Amino acid sequence: MEIIETMKNISSIENCYGCGVCGAVCGKRIIKLRLNADGFYEPFITDQNICSHCGLCVECCAYVHQERSGNQNEVKSYAAWSKQKEIRQKCSSGGIAYELGKQLLEQGYKACGVRYNVQMQRAEHFIATTPQEYIQSIGSKYIQSYTLEAFQAINRKERYFVTGTPCQIDSFRRYIKKFSVEDHFVLLDFFCHGVPSIHVWTKYLKEIEKKTGKIQYVSWRNKTTEGFDVQNGGEDQKRIKWTESYRICIQGERKGYIAEKVQKDHFYTLFLSNICLGRACYEKCKYKYLSSAADIRIGDLWGKTYQENEEGVNALLTFTAKGQEIVAGLKNCVIDSQTLAVVTEGQLKKNLSTPLLRRKAMVLLKQEGTDLKKVIYLANKWNQIKAIKYYVLHPFLMWCRIKRKMKQ
Incomplete structure (x- = not known):
């Protein structure tokens, strides 16, 4: 019997993805999110006596399932960008995420994206009902987002465009599958590096x-x-x-x-x-390269093909027929079919390994008054250790490096 079949709720889960979907599916509204000691969101149950042990929170948790929830069709890959210069200028790369949201909003969807809340100094999901409101989602946010309030506010009878990290989207796909409302939702994730503390x-x-x-x-x-x-x-x-x-x-x-x-x-x-990412961002990540539960995935299109472009280009992948249909209908955008090799160049293909010095870095980060330079020193030390290990395993490369140094 799988361990998930014996779990009554998420009370024993620690260091998970922190996606917050368990709190959204809980009918009793007793699951909340809080920051754990390392500085990552983690769910907790406010009152175990109220829990009905329905198991929905565990069913919708991507962290405790080995398989992903999405059913991918043929993957199609593109280079893409908005034709509107002002949008492309404001966005981190090509502006495709905003253009997708804008078009779906104009078609009657609501959009659940991420904005930065300067008062609370956090990234957070929010729900926009107009393209003007959705402008708040423009731009990358390199920190973990707080999802709970926005996910709880979603009405499953309405149509939504939901964006998030691959793990957030995987849990969210489980959620809408459970209630048989996948047709109401369009899901988008992105090539994810991981989230820092x-x-x-x-x-x-x-x-x-x-x-x-x-x-x-x-x-x-x-x-x-x-x-x-x-x-x-x-x-x-x-x-x-x-x-x-x-x-x-x-x-x-x-x-x-x-x-x-x-x-x-x-x-x-x-x-x-990579020394201060969440524990789940290392070995427990199931979403590198083409692994996704979304309809659409985006990212920066790095590499040689568009290296002379100065305005921004998105990598764009579609995983489902729905995703392909939406991308095919995009207006005011350039959608240029490209090979997977071109579109995924520069993206992580495999999971990151947990740095040996991560625990020391986390201890420093939790200490009041710690200068970030001390943590950076550890990060540099870890890079040196990795380099030594690499050249020990590849003595010919070490010999080449020494020879180059001698010529200089």
């Missing part, structure tokens, strides 16, 4: 607020400096190449701040080091 983000913001004052606005992957008073006297608008847009624009009460990956920004350094 919220402790990284909160400590990072404290660093920035010393320079800017209380933070009023945050934008990841921003392609322009428009509207940011960086030097107290203002800065001329400057457009950034899409391929160079790993930057965060923050506006504070006193002035703005722009951080770039190439300048070894603390947040991007830790995010890309």
Whole structure:
């Protein structure tokens, strides 16, 4: 008997995906989300005495099931972008997620996407009923989103476009399958790197607020400096190449701040080091490459084919007949059929391994007053360890590296 068949509820689940679907399906409304010690969302039951042990929360939990919930048809792959320059400029890559949401909203759907709540300093799912409201979803958010209130507000009798991480979408697919309402929903996920601990983000913001004052606005992957008073006297608008847009624009009460990956920004350094992701983002992730429960998957289209493009291109995959039909009907967009090799170039194909120094990094992050530089030191140390292991296993490459050094 599988362990899920013996589970009455999610009370014993820890370090899961934190998708919040268990809270949405609970008829008693006794499942909530809270941050665990490592800074990741985790469900808990507020009153075990009220639980009816219906098992719905476990049935809809992607974390406890080995298989994915989606039934993929033939996968079709595209390069895609919005024809509207202002949309493409505001979005992290090609603007396709917004264009999909906008078109479905105009067809009578509601859209459940992610925005950044500056008051609560968190990313959160919300429900938009108009394209204007849905503008809040534009742009990448490189932190875990809080889903519970938005998912609970969804009316299964209505039509929705729901976006999220692959694990969130997998659980959500289980949810709508359970109630036989899949026809009411269009699901979109994206190529996911993993989510870092919220402790990284909160400590990072404290660093920035010393320079800017209380933070009023945050934008990841921003392609322009428009509207940011960086030097107290203002800065001329400057457009950034899409391929160079790993930057965060923050506006504070006193002035703005722009951080770039190439300048070894603390947040991007830790995010890309993989040392502080959720436990489930490593071995428990089932969603790399083409593994998805969504109708549509998007991402940045990296690689050689569009490397000269300065405005942004989306990788776009369809997994179901519904997804293909919606993409085929997209207006105001360029949809360019490409091979999977082109569309998935630069995306993770396999799971990340858990770094040996992750636990030490988490201990540092939880300590009050810890400087992020100490955690970055651990991340750099882990990269050195990986390099040594790699060259031990590949002595010929080590010999080549030594020879290059000697020539220099």
